[in-house]
Amino acid sequence: MIQKKFLRLPISGIIVSDSPFFIPSLEPLEALTLSLQKLGQLTPVYVQSYKQSYRLVTGFKRLDALKQTSMEYIDCYLLSQTISDLALFEFVLEENRVQRDFNVIEISHILARLSETYKLPRRSIIDNYLPLLGLGRREKLYQVYISLRKLPLAWKRALIEDVVSPELAWKMSKAEEESRALFLDMVFILRLNKKLQKEFWHLLRDIASSKACRIGEIIQQTDFQNILHHIKLTPQQKASKVKDHLIRLRYPQYSQVQDRLDGLLKKFKLPPTVRIQPSPFLSDDIFHFYFRAKTTEEYIEHLDRLNHLAEKEKIDQLFELVK
Amino acid sequence: MTTLFKPQEIIIEKSVLNCDLTRRITSRIDAEKMIIDDAEAFIKNSGQPIETIQAKSILLARQRGPFMRFCPGTPRHICCLYRNLDVVEGCDLNCSYCILQCYIHSPYITIYCNTDDMFNELDDAFTKRPDEFFRVGSGELSDSLTFDYYTELGVDLVKFFAPYKNAIIELKSKNVHVDKILSLSHGHRSVVSWSLNSEFIHRTEERETPDIPSRIEAAKKVQKAGYWLGFHFDPLIYYENWETDYKKVIDSLFAAIDPQNIAWISLGALRYPPELDRAIRRNHPDSKIVLGELLPGIDKKYRYFRQIRIDMFRALYRHIRQYSGDVFVYLCMESDEVWNKAFGWSPGNSAILKKLLDQRVMLSE
Numbered sequence: 001m002i003q004k005k006f007l008r009l010p011i012s013g014i015i016v017s018d019s020p021f022f023i024p025s026l027e028p029l030e031a032l033t034l035s036l037q038k039l040g041q042l043t044p045v046y047v048q049s050y051k052q053s054y055r056l057v058t059g060f061k062r063l064d065a066l067k068q069t070s071m072e073y074i075d076c077y078l079l080s081q082t083i084s085d086l087a088l089f090e091f092v093l094e095e096n097r098v099q100r101d102f103n104v105i106e107i108s109h110i111l112a113r114l115s116e117t118y119k120l121p122r123r124s125i126i127d128n129y130l131p132l133l134g135l136g137r138r139e140k141l142y143q144v145y146i147s148l149r150k151l152p153l154a155w156k157r158a159l160i161e162d163v164v165s166p167e168l169a170w171k172m173s174k175a176e177e178e179s180r181a182l183f184l185d186m187v188f189i190l191r192l193n194k195k196l197q198k199e200f201w202h203l204l205r206d207i208a209s210s211k212a213c214r215i216g217e218i219i220q221q222t223d224f225q226n227i228l229h230h231i232k233l234t235p236q237q238k239a240s241k242v243k244d245h246l247i248r249l250r251y252p253q254y255s256q257v258q259d260r261l262d263g264l265l266k267k268f269k270l271p272p273t274v275r276i277q278p279s280p281f282l283s284d285d286i287f288h289f290y291f292r293a294k295t296t297e298e299y300i301e302h303l304d305r306l307n308h309l310a311e312k313e314k315i316d317q318l319f320e321l322v323k
Numbered sequence: 324m325t326t327l328f329k330p331q332e333i334i335i336e337k338s339v340l341n342c343d344l345t346r347r348i349t350s351r352i353d354a355e356k357m358i359i360d361d362a363e364a365f366i367k368n369s370g371q372p373i374e375t376i377q378a379k380s381i382l383l384a385r386q387r388g389p390f391m392r393f394c395p396g397t398p399r400h401i402c403c404l405y406r407n408l409d410v411v412e413g414c415d416l417n418c419s420y421c422i423l424q425c426y427i428h429s430p431y432i433t434i435y436c437n438t439d440d441m442f443n444e445l446d447d448a449f450t451k452r453p454d455e456f457f458r459v460g461s462g463e464l465s466d467s468l469t470f471d472y473y474t475e476l477g478v479d480l481v482k483f484f485a486p487y488k489n490a491i492i493e494l495k496s497k498n499v500h501v502d503k504i505l506s507l508s509h510g511h512r513s514v515v516s517w518s519l520n521s522e523f524i525h526r527t528e529e530r531e532t533p534d535i536p537s538r539i540e541a542a543k544k545v546q547k548a549g550y551w552l553g554f555h556f557d558p559l560i561y562y563e564n565w566e567t568d569y570k571k572v573i574d575s576l577f578a579a580i581d582p583q584n585i586a587w588i589s590l591g592a593l594r595y596p597p598e599l600d601r602a603i604r605r606n607h608p609d610s611k612i613v614l615g616e617l618l619p620g621i622d623k624k625y626r627y628f629r630q631i632r633i634d635m636f637r638a639l640y641r642h643i644r645q646y647s648g649d650v651f652v653y654l655c656m657e658s659d660e661v662w663n664k665a666f667g668w669s670p671g672n673s674a675i676l677k678k679l680l681d682q683r684v685m686l687s688e
Contacts, residue, residue: 206614253616253628254628
């Protein structure tokens with residue numbers, strides 16, 4: 001049990017600089033400030049005697065919010081000086097955790113703090129602290145999360161809002177800043193879910209590698225930008241067009257044949273009840289013919305239509321394409 | 324010429340301590356030795372990452388299952404019905420495209436030293452089924468010759484197979500350690516074969532292997548010793564100058580080797596399961612092979628777009644045919660349709676391909 005003593009201290013007398021307990025956060029202060037103005041300080045912060053003054057252990061956000069009100073004093077619990085910094089940091093984690101889950105950026109800062117300030121070995125952080133932060137004991141998770149604190153602000157916000165996944169953000173962190181920014185803009189414009197983000201990222205990464213250019217250069221190409229900023233398309237329609245565009249760049253020979261095939265099928269003007277489908281990725285020379293009918297007349301009509309195409313050697317053209 | 328693999332440590336399972344192969348290996352390698360009770364438990368508890376096959380230690384263990392197994396093949400593809408001999412698992416050559424990166428679940432190069440059991444198993448199979456022909460290879464889970472400097476397994480296998488009429492061993496390699504097999508009485512029951520690629524792919528994707536001229540030079544020595552030879556252009560990799568580059572290798576091959584001595588030549592295009600894509604990107608970040616037009620097939624494996632494969636096979640097949648009208652060329656794991664389009668004929672199914680390959684190396688009565 002941690003021994004504590006209640007104190008009311010002047011706000012100006014609390015030391016916060018270079019604190020080994022501070023966990024940077026992007027959480028907004030407005031709600032907390034409003035609450036303090038309306039109800040006053042409900043929960044005391046924790047401090048410790050330090051260089052003839054007091055240093056803050058927990059309650060950095062409360063202190064910041066209090067500074068935005070007209071209040072001059074802060075309610076504190078004074079902690080014993082004999083407690084080690086690491087034990088206090090663990091106390092900070094516990095104290096925060098009971099109130100709400102840490103967001104991904106806070107987790108990133110916590111891991112960095114454990115590694116850089118407290119010099120804990122990586123294995124010990126993975127085994128003892130990742131579970132405490134709601135993560136599995138995996139090396140990869142450590143690698144991913146500890147890197148997130150270095151991301152630009154827009155990416156951090158996207159992570160906190162759960163728009164992008166930590167893993168994708170980590171992978172993207174190897175790209176240059178412009179490419180990352182353009183990719184994130186695209187995610188917002190197309191409202192891409194995480195699965196599509198990953199798919200688009202893989203395609204862009206490979207296209208950039210094979211063309212020896214940057215991901216940003218591909219996104220900035222006119223064709224790409226025209227799709228992104230098309231005023232009549234919905235985000236879903238744009239996403240579908242962007243995906244087609246990326247597939248064309250990634251698989252040019254396959255796309256060429258697929259495009260010719262699509263053009264040919266379009267000319268057949270088949271009703272929605274009749275479908276001609278090649279094998280996935282044109283992996284063989286087989287076409288599948290599907291149609292549905294409710295009556296014998298409809299059935300005969302479909303057969304007649306397909307036979308008519310065959311007589312006009314249109315079906316031959318199909319097979320010729322995949323020969 | 325590559326440097327010889329020098330393991331940092333030899334881990335020996337107690338049960339193979341007295342095996343001849345264990346003694347041979349331990350007498351030739353100067354490395355720390357550790358004795359363990361059970362290899363499987365040891366691997367499980369070692370906590371070493373298995374993501375990379377760049378093993379630093381050798382594990383001498385007992386093969387618990389059968390040594391000889393059918394090649395797993397791929398549904399709807401024509402397979403040569405080869406039998407793999409699982410006596411060594413792992414390789415030191417570190418080729419970027421190597422399937423072992425996701426097949427082998429051990430951080431060690433494992434050599435199964437209970438070879439008496441292996442030879443008994445093979446003898447049993449060959450004698451009990453005299454009408455069946457066994458094409459066996461030790462180059463699927465390792466390179467057949469890369470550790471021969473220490474193991475001489477190649478020597479043992481050549482000697483063992485020599486008297487059998489219904490079996491042949493293929494020693495498949497990228498290496499050039501052939502001196503020890505040159506003077507053996509092989510009875511034409513061994514095929515020594517090389518995996519070949521273009522010089523460019525050797526420089527970029529097979530950097531730790533002997534170069535292509537050295538492999539052909541080794542094949543020339545083996546040819547002189549009267550062995551059957553095999554050549555495997557596998558994996559063929561598509562890049563800007565693939566056609567000129569691969570044709571150059573074929574030119575060099577036929578300049579050195581008499582087609583009459585070639586048992587078979589196989590062509591196989593780069594193909595791999597999704598796990599290997601991840602392994603290549605992780606273990607070989609400079610490799611460009613994953614950037615090819617590789618698309619998933621019905622078996623989820625990635626292959627080049629069909630037209631690309633057909634173009635490659637057709638061009639190389641025609642080039643080989645300019646040198647020899649009857650050298651046997653086959654495709655590894657391709658469909659009947661691709662065979663027909665690339666070669667103008669197809670064996671139609673795996674059983675016929677097996678028969679054709681067997682006939683190449685069967686001894687006439």
